[in-house]
Amino acid sequence: MAQIFALLDCNNFYVSCERLFSPRLEGRPVVVLSNNDGCIIARSNEAKELGIKMGAPFFQCRELMEAHQVQVFSSNYPLYGDLSQRVMGILSQLEPEVDIYSIDEAFFRQAKGKPQALLDNGRHIRATVRKQVGIPVSIGFGSTKTLAKIANRIAKKQPEHGGIFVLPEENLEAILATIEVGEVWGIGPRHSQKLFTYGIRTALDLKNANDTWLRKHLTITGLRTAMELRGVSCLPFEEVPAPRRKSVTSSRSFGQPVTDLSGLREALSAYVSIAAEKLRAEHKKAGCLQVYLTTNRFRDGEPQYANSLTVNLPNPTASTLALIHHASEALRQLYRPGFSYRKVGVILVDLVASSHEQQHLFRAKHEEQGELMAALDKINRRWGRDTLQSGSAGFKRPWKNKQTRKSPSYTTSWHELPVVR
Template sequence: MYALVDCNNFYASCERVFNPGLRHQPIAILSNNDGCVISRSDEAKHIGLPMGAPIFKWDNFCKEHNIKVFSSNYPLYGDMSNRVMKILEQFTPDVEVYSIDEAFLQFKGFDNYNFDDYGNQMRQRILKWTGIPTSIGIAPTKALSKVANKIARKFPEQTKDVYVIDSEEKRIKALKWIKIEDVWGIGYRLSKRLKHKNCNTAYDFVQLSDAWVLKNFSITEWKLKKDLEGIPTLKLDEIKNKRAIATTRSFEYTFSDIENIKERISTFATSCAEKLRKQQSSCHMIIVMLSSDRHKKDLEQHKASTMVSLPYPTNSSLIISDCAVKAVTSVFKSGIKYKRAGVIVTGIVPTNNHQLDLFEHENPKHQPLMQAIDGLNKKYRDYKIKLGNQDLKRTWKMRQERLSPRYTTDINDIITIKC
């Protein structure tokens, strides 16, 4: 059996854990730089606040309806997500973290378990230990557990937020209920093609022949079809090292001077280097991108990128940052107001197993230095150790005018209890 555990309105729920006065209040969470709405509580949805709404256009609407608006507090959300995932590992060792608020679980050797009770145990423990409400769907396959989860979320009073598909009757009823566009793995274009075939529900989809699906789609859609039929075909994903690592961000303001851009690029490059070390990898190539604000048509536009090939693989923040800064300097154009930049490291190889160069190699002092920096930053969390050309006050310069405290990751923001 498989389970999909989904945290309900996760970002809003994280805000409510430490501010109980927000319970039953409409809440909206904004994207980077306080741009658009990326998460809403059920109350905000019912009022009519759309997903993706630009806040500068909907600010008056939020004030009129008393919608509480917050900047994205990723340190808080990431820490709360990690706590939820650690709790799930107590119920089974086979856990696939699907997103910040979702996880698939596989139950091997649980043949005689009552999954309704087991699902309720998971939900109650997460709620008690973290304060995060969840919906849980349990079924014989991953795709069916997604369907079961949607039923649990849609009908919380009838299901008590836990629904188990454990019979053929329940499977068929669930497939007839869910629309084809709501099936996990079927996007807008694919659903449009299927509707031309009079395939409007998941049940209609599984009635198609295997040969027709393979001829008109791909092996991925065929696997999804078999999964919906109750035949386990989609397995839990194994954690694999990334083939490329990117850090791209929009600036808080437009920059037309090279010094500010060099500082941002250095910070992005350092982030990529840290991610490389975390997965014990090194890179051969660095790609640096720089672009102006495409939305301001009245200004001169410029978009450029360049690639740097390294003579030897490295994960040193010093080397990657230095190369990235030199690269962005070469594509920088004076007089342009730049809004976005990014660094991508690719050509990734294992740090402990790569081709050596006879004449060029990394300074042997870099690796112990990087280990010391990573150790200190992990211990104190707030990235106290940085390169000299980085901004020492903040990691990302984003507009966050509505940011809530980082209750669980910053001792200065720890919750105060009034007795």
């Protein structure tokens, strides 16, 4: 039986989360900043209208934002993550087949029906989420994931549709002709630029482009995108989030440049601790780790250096202390004096489930520090991440960035529950 894809997407999700607990923000321009208060990663419609661009550096739009009294928030992931779960929970109650794609998006799939029936269903879902969670969403229907994305975009951008749009089959081409090729899911700025120079400017042009040409210039992924525009479904629907992640990363840009090895090691130790904690939460061990460091590429006048090193671990491990040990050694090899460093990071790869790991004949169980790590995680879960940590992560942490505009974790921390007077 023919099926249809739908995409539910939360409108300006992070901003909507902030508004939920501060109704005074309704109707006013609001933005949310990236992890380090560096870039703008979410904007309300009012902020978009002021011309504030996605990903723009905060300091560059500061004046404009002050002039228009834009409300600015540091990102509050515990809050967004919790509200995301609530939205996805409701969708999963209403729809049997759900494919959660990101923190604010989920595909669902249903039997192809009359457009009016799809529209009614979409309206019902939208109203239910709005009522039970309070987050506004848009829903688009199309015969492939890529077309559902386009439908969603139209639902969001053209208010007359009331947040729901079903891509019609009859004049699909006329609609695709109005979509710039760079707005198609999977076509980024680089490909977009290249396509333009070859005269492919709209989604319709891409749909009609030559397969051999696409394969050559955009690789197999670009060809798949074109096929999807033709209504041939190439992107799988993944109901179970089964193909679990293959790597765990932790990194941050520094609040101020770091020049010495010991400062870098402190920061790296802190990031390794975070990554190891994530690893243990998923009951995994890493067989390999990669350390990288880089100077500030935006500073033209300064000498630049970036490098990375991959280390195969003697045994897969999830021990913070063992991982810090190997990461520090890699860092020592990578480090060159005389540079102002901006960032270090660690990537854990070759992940194996703890239960599937090969037992090592000559390795004592206590070397894994399983009980120590379990205690560490328990304490830090209860009292906060920094309660118990490796001494190598330092105490003063001059490299640490501050998030000065963070709203409370209203829904996930007892200490920060909103108070009703």
